[in-house]
Amino acid sequence: MEVDEVVCLPRLSRVAVCGGTHGNELSGVYLVRELLKVKKGVMEKEEEQEEEEPLSVLKVLSNPRAMQQCRRYVDTDLNRCFTHATLNGLTSGTVPYEMIRSRELNAMLGPKGRSGAVDLVCDLHNTTANMGLCLIAYSDCDWICLHIFRHLQYSPFTLYIHFEVSNKESYSLDSVGKHGFAMEIGPQPHGVARSTVYTAMKAGVQHMLDWVCFFNSGTLFEGESVDVFTxxxxxxxxxxxxxxxxxxxxxxxxxxxxxxxxxxxxxxxxxxxxxxxxxxxxxxxxxxxxxxxxxxxxxxxxxxxxxxxxxxxxxxxxxxxxxx
Amino acid sequence: MEVDEVVCLPRLSRVAVCGGTHGNELSGVYLVRELLKVKKGVMEKEEEQEEEEPLSVLKVLSNPRAMQQCRRYVDTDLNRCFTHATLNGLTSGTVPYEMIRSRELNAMLGPKGRSGAVDLVCDLHNTTANMGLCLIAYSDCDWICLHIFRHLQYSPFTLYIHFEVSNKESYSLDSVGKHGFAMEIGPQPHGVARSTVYTAMKAGVQHMLDWVCFFNSGTLFEGESVDVFTxxxxxxxxxxxxxxxxxxxxxxxxxxxxxxxxxxxxxxxxxxxxxxxxxxxxxxxxxxxxxxxxxxxxxxxxxxxxxxxxxxxxxxxxxxxxxx
Structure with a gap:
């Protein structure tokens, strides 16, 4: 084995699963609420069996006001507020609710780009488009994300796995973590929960956490090619x-x-x-x-x-x- | 032929086609906008050929403010505002926008229950439910509505025809006309226009107006039974x-x-x-x-x-x- 064929990365100690970043995308809202009921449940089981330092899974309802009104957002789209400029700029006058909330979330899960940030953010979304289960990230060389995508791709629960790459500065909540992606599932009308879509998202999150536990326990993952959509x-x-x-x-x-x-x-x-x-x-x-x-x-x-x-x-x- | 087998009714001179009663149900919004472009178009052709008094088709965008915000309503559900109590009661303090608008629509298309009201109101709606093309009315003995339902039922463009009966006072916009029903088409997410759903609604409205023209020109319609859902x-x-x-x-x-x-x-x-x-x-x-x-x-x-x-x-x- 050549040395340059091996990549070594630190364990993933803190993972955030976020729902309700858009308040009317209900699969993530209901899934995170359900996960919050289970203090130490199925999701963390694998890790506990290893008797290692337990994986910390933060379950976050990102935009409670928008959820309460069952709207995408109250003042402005929260998932466009996570640029460095918006998170760190000066504010004056009436500050949009989502700008305040983005700073709270950055304090909770970040700070973005700093060593204290959570290791992985999985942000849950729905779309009215027929995109199946689709993963969206901003980089095609984040090996943690690529391996999670491949793991989900072989899962019987998912329909599609796709991967969007952009060169622009990432503005979304998932960019606050050291690694991060959006899990986008559709078709589902906003403001509606369909049971099959909820179940697919639940399975997707479970498989993602399974992979993290495999990785943390020292499993080796061999490389393969991945199809991405840019x-x-x-x-x-x-x-x-x-x-x-x-x-x-x-x-x-x-x-x-x-x-x-x-x-x-x-x-x-x-x-x-x-x-x-x-x-x-x-x-x-x-x-x-x-x-x-x-x-x-x-x-x-x-x-x-x-x-x-x-x-x-x-x-x-x-x-x-x-x-x- | 027995006398009691024949029903005689006056011609239908004024028909209202309403869209955007719920501002995020887009098929009706776009269809009425399209009809408004065609001052004297396909929809009135049959009647003109008869060289009779032309059928007057009023095209109404019911809730412009909600349409502009792409929301069901701004303050309260407009399609619950057409009871006699709401239309004629005293108001004080801040009056919800939809209550004001319901009175404007009642002045334009009604007054409800009076001889000056339009002959027929067809109010266009979408649902996220898989209801196909469904007609909703408040009475199972309105012969104009029943015959329109039967005419649409045999059209190749429609999926289902259904008919809801209630004994409560009708609160919906279609109750302002002498005859009226809601044309409900789904599944379609609110805030989205799907081409097939739009086309089905357009065909449904065209067939409804065709029937009115046949009726006005003296066509005889034989009776048959109709399935209704109460x-x-x-x-x-x-x-x-x-x-x-x-x-x-x-x-x-x-x-x-x-x-x-x-x-x-x-x-x-x-x-x-x-x-x-x-x-x-x-x-x-x-x-x-x-x-x-x-x-x-x-x-x-x-x-x-x-x-x-x-x-x-x-x-x-x-x-x-x-x-x-």
Whole structure:
């Protein structure tokens, strides 16, 4: 075995499972409430059997006011508040509730980018798009996240595993931890809990924690390649030039086909008068977040990604060790 | 032909098609906006060919403020404001926006119960429940509504036609017209427009207006029996006795099975800890509005109905005439 095939990383002592970052995405709200009832339950069992320092799992309800109103947010989108500028900038006048809350969460789980931060943040989300169980992260060279993704990919409970990479500064709650990702599950209407979606999320969280326990107990994980989807661009709905009202819906041939290739000239929208509008790009890309409810206000009908296989030599360790 | 087999009714001169009564139910919002663009379009064509007094179709966006915020309502549920008490009572202090708007709509389309009211109100709604195209009315002896229901039932564009009867005073916008019903289509998340749902609603409205034109032109409609669902009771989610938070979701075996019979001991809920709770009623009933988003706050997980076939001799006319 070559030395450069082995990566050694410290154990993951503190993991945060967060729900209700968007107050109307109910699977995470109900799952975290359920986990809070079980002080020392199934989730931590594996670790206890090892009789090591127990894994600390923080269960966090991120946006209680928005949850109470069953809305995405009260003043501003909490999951866009975790940039260094927002967390550390000066405030004056009336401060939006979510900006105050983001600083509380940063104090609880961070500080972002510092040694005191929790080791891993798993932030639970729902989408109205047909994305199955999808993991979203900001880096394609975070080996902890990559190995968790691979572990979930082979789980019988999950439908899809996907991985979004961006070069922008991360603004989401999961960026507060040393490692972090969003677990996004759909389709589910916001403000509704569907039992199958709840069960898939519960299984996803359980498998994630299982992997952490395996890792902490010294298990070796061999490297393999991972398919990732890198966001290329957003596409807005067609809109009336005067009123800015939308004039078309996602075409029935595209609706619910998240992560299936969209080719040039494929149907993209159907106008409310019945006309088909087609995709005018030059290359096939992979649509996701198709017709997500919360993105109407952000001017996003769908996002388009390029798919690529991350080469294991470059980005995933052949063997992942933890330092005891 | 016996005299008592014939019913004569006046022509329907003024029909109102209303969308956005709930501001986040987008099919009706976009359909009415589209109809407003077409001053004298396809919808009125049949009538014009007859060279009679043209049918007047009023297109109404019921709750513009809620639409603008993409919320069900701003202060209170507009579609509960059309009782005589609310429309005509004294007001003092801060009056909820929807109470003011209900009076404006009553002035525009009513007054409710008076001769100046429009002949027919068709109010467009969406639901997150899998109810297909469902018509909801408050009476099982309104022959105009019954014949429209039957006409839509045989249309290739619709999935289901159902009919809810209640003995309470009607509180909904459609009760302002001489005849009226809600056209409810799902499943669709609130705040989202799905193209297939929009198209089904557009076809439903077109067929409704076609029927009105046939009726106005003197077409005879023979009577037949109609299946109706009469609401018996609502069932709330299981809740924590202290916090009142819900502790279970609709069971996967029941989810999406609106208008399919629910038998005693069938699965009803699955708790967030995984336990199955069963239906403890004494008779099979028909669930509808299963897991409707807007009814979480009303304490309704689903409603249960009894199905019955309305005897044509009792309630539907053998032949329906209009008075010229």
């Amino acid at each position: 966001m290329i661009k957003h596409i807005d709905y067609p809109r009336d030039s005067e009123t800015r009202n939308i004039t078309a819906a996602v075409h029935p041939h595209l609706q619910d086909r998240d992560f299936c290739p969209l080719h040039p000239e494929d149907p993209l929208f159907q106008t409310f008068s019945g006309e088909t509008l087609r995709y005018k790009g030059n290359e096939p890309l992979y649509p996701f977040f198709i017709n997500e409810c919360a993105y109407y206000e952000k001017g996003i009908a769908l996002s388009l990604a390029r798919k690529r296989r991350v080469n294991s030599q470059l980005t995933t360790p052949a063997i992942l060790f933890r330092i005891c | 609401m018996i009771k609502h069932i709330d989610y299981p809740r924590d006795s202290e916090t009142r938070n819900i502790t279970a979701a609709v069971h996967p075996h029941l989810q999406d099975r609106d208008f399919c019979p629910l038998h005693p001991e069938d699965p009803l809920f699955q708790t967030f800890s995984g336990e199955t709770l069963r239906y403890k009623g004494n008779e099979p009933l028909y669930p509808f509005f299963i897991n409707e988003c807007a009814y979480y706050e009303k304490g309704i997980a689903l409603s249960l109905a009894r199905k019955r076939r309305v005897n044509s001799q009792l309630t539907t006319p053998a032949i329906l005439f209009r008075i010229c």
